[in-house]
Amino acid sequence: MPSVSARLPTDEKEELDAVAELLDEDRSTTIRKALREGLAELRVRRAVERYQTGDASVAEAARIAGVSLGEWLEIAHERNLTTQLAAEDLGDDAFTAQEL
Template identity: 45%
Template sequence: MGSISARVPDDLEEELKTFIDEERLDTSTAIRKLLSEGLDEWRTEQTLERLQRGEVSFNKAAELVGVDTWELARLAHERDITWVGGDHLESDLDDI
C-alpha cells in the first residue's frame, strides 16, 4: 500500500477531525474512505460526460462506473443526459 502526504488548510483539517470523530475512524481509514468516495464521484462524472459526448456506449459507461445499466440510467436521468444515439445504439442493443 502506498503512502500519500498532503498539507491541508486549517478549516479542512477541522472538518476532517469532525468526520473522524463522528464516524469513529482512525485518521488513515477516514482519509482512505473520503479519497475513495471522491474518486468514485469523479469517475462517475467523467464517464457521464463521455457518455453525453458519445465517446462511450451506455453499457461501457455502466462498466466504467461500476454500476448496472438501471443505475446508470438513473444517474443519467438525474443529470438530464441523453444517451441514446445512433453511434452506440446498435452495440448497446447487442449487449442487452
C-alpha cells in the first residue's frame, strides 16, 4: 500500500486523534476512512453543482458522483434537486440507463 504524508495544524491532529479514539481505531485507519468518505462527498457535491447548472445530465452526474443511476436519483431526491433535463437529455439518459 503506498504511503502519503500530510501536515496538519495542531487542532486538526487533535480532532483526528479524538475521532480515532471514539471509533476505537488507530490514526491510519481513521485517516483512510475519513479520506474515503470525504472523497465520496466531494464527488457528490461536484455532481450536484454540475447537475444544477445544467452542465451534467442525470447519467453524467451519476458518473461524476461515482454511483449508479438509481443511487444518483436517490441523492437528487434527498437533496431536493430540481431537474435540468431537456428532451434530448431524456433520450440520452434512457440509452445510458439501458447500457448500465
